[in-house]
Amino acid sequence: MPNKNPRILIIDDDEGFCQLVSNRLERSGFSVVSANSAAAGLEENAASEFDVVLLDHVLPEQDGLSLLAALQSRSNAPPIVYLTGMQDSRVAVAALKAGAADYVVKDLHGDFLLLLENAITNAMFTTALKRERERAEAAVRTARDEFKALAEERALLLREVNHRVSNSLQLIASLLHFQGDVSGNADVKAALKEANGRVLAVARVHRSLYTSFDVRWVTLSDYLASLIRDLEDVSGGESSNSVISFSGAPIQISPDAAVSIGIVTTELILNALKHAYPNGRGQVRVLIRLRESEIDLLVEDDGVGTQDDPPEKKKRRGLGQRIIAGMAEKLEGALRYEKLSPGTRAVLTFPLGDHIRVLESEKALT
Numbered sequence: 008m009p010n011k012n013p014r015i016l017i018i019d020d021d022e023g024f025c026q027l028v029s030n031r032l033e034r035s036g037f038s039v040v041s042a043n044s045a046a047a048g049l050e051e052n053a054a055s056e057f058d059v060v061l062l063d064h065v066l067p068e069q070d071g072l073s074l075l076a077a078l079q080s081r082s083n084a085p086p087i088v089y090l091t092g093m094q095d096s097r098v099a100v101a102a103l104k105a106g107a108a109d110y111v112v113k114d115l116h117g118d119f120l121l122l123l124e125n126a127i128t129n130a131m132f133t134t135a136l137k138r139e140r141e142r143a144e145a146a147v148r149t150a151r152d153e154f155k156a157l158a159e160e161r162a163l164l165l166r167e168v169n170h171r172v173s174n175s176l177q178l179i180a181s182l183l184h185f186q187g188d189v190s191g192n193a194d195v196k197a198a199l200k201e202a203n204g205r206v207l208a209v210a211r212v213h214r215s216l217y218t219s220f221d222v223r224w225v226t227l228s229d230y231l232a233s234l235i236r237d238l239e240d241v242s243g244g245e246s247s248n249s250v251i252s253f254s255g256a257p258i259q260i261s262p263d264a265a266v267s268i269g270i271v272t273t274e275l276i277l278n279a280l281k282h283a284y285p286n287g288r289g290q291v292r293v294l295i296r297l298r299e300s301e302i303d304l305l306v307e308d309d310g311v312g313t314q315d316d317p318p319e320k321k322k323r324r325g326l327g328q329r330i331i332a333g334m335a336e337k338l339e340g341a342l343r344y345e346k347l348s349p350g351t352r353a354v355l356t357f358p359l360g361d362h363i364r365v366l367e368s369e370k371a372l373t
């Protein structure tokens with residue numbers, strides 16, 4: 008028995024019956040309150056806590072079934088065992104449907120009292136279990152709500168951090184740009200323009216992170232498309248014959264991999280703009296090509312071509328080639344140059360891995 012002296016309320020207009028049931032239940036350790044009318048029963052039920060209510064079907068003022076609904080309307084209502092004098096299964100079914108925990112047929116010559124005691128014990132046990140389950144479910148709900156709120160707060164903070172980092176990097180890029188503008192030395196100008204491009208490549212990753220729902224992934228095509236727009240601005244977007252085109256397979260990559268790919272792309276595009284077209288500007292094509300277990304990043308131009316050795320084989324490599332080599336190593340990839348007629352194609356090949364996921368279709372991006 009869950010309680011030491013479980014409290015039972017019996018609502019029945021037959022005082023003799025109430026007495027009989029009380030005597031029996033009190034001998035078994037229950038504490039019993041009798042109410043001989045519907046009104047008295049409702050009052051007792053509202054005034055204190057009972058573990059079980061025994062409710063008679065036939066009451067003078069009110070039908071037991073309608074009283075059943077009233078008794079259950081209070082919060083934490085005790086379970087109700089319905090008492091019926093008739094061998095009428097329809098009443099029992101109606102009572103169970105209306106929410107009674109159990110029913111017992113009043114048959115004073117049979118095992119009625121024993122059945123009643125069993126019904127009371129079962130009702131108490133079932134109710135205790137139900138309440139325990141409700142408590143546990145409420146605790147799970149609260150924990151889930153708290154977790155959700157924490158996760159939302161965390162995502163918001165991360166977005167905020169990425170926003171700030173992106174703004175700071177953009178500020179640094181602007182400073183480099185202005186410094187390049189005021190310098191009278193062409194080499195210094197060129198070096199600062201390249202440094203500006205590299206910083207923008209990193210800034211763009213943070214920008215795409217704070218605008219995305221999932222900070223673990225960067226959509227490569229979106230990232231490179233906006234990086235290319237930045238680079239067009241940096242290298243004098245006013246020049247109408249400088250065209251950088253882009254097309255990319257639908258893949259997502261980790262922010263770290265995005266930084267590496269972004270920096271390599273920046274170097275290759277700036278090289279094409281700087282070296283391929285000494286007398287002006289021309290086409291640069293950037294392409295992300297997905298193969299079975301590898302990805303190719305291609306940057307092509309129709310320019311003068313690499314003169315002697317390809318850039319990556321030169322003995323005295325420029326800073327650009329060293330940066331590219333470092334980033335390629337991070338991606339476990341390699342860079343090679345192919346001669347086009349006319350022009351140059353730089354191909355960075357790196358393997359697919361856990362830091363890259365291929366989207367089934369463009370639709371999966373949203």
Ligand SMILES: Nc1ncnc2c1ncn2[C@@H]1O[C@H](COP(=O)(O)OP(=O)(O)O)[C@@H](O)[C@H]1O
Pocket residue numbers: 274278279281282283308310311312313314317318324325326327328329351
């Ligand atoms: N698209 C290209 N077309 C022609 N020459 C190129 C191209 N890309 C690179 N090169 C050659 O490779 C060299 C090395 O490039 P890099 O390491 O980026 O150094 P930098 O750009 O500072 O000269 C360049 O100086 C240039 O001669």
Ligand SMILES: [Mg+2]
Pocket residue numbers: 274277278325327328
């Ligand atoms: Mg370069």
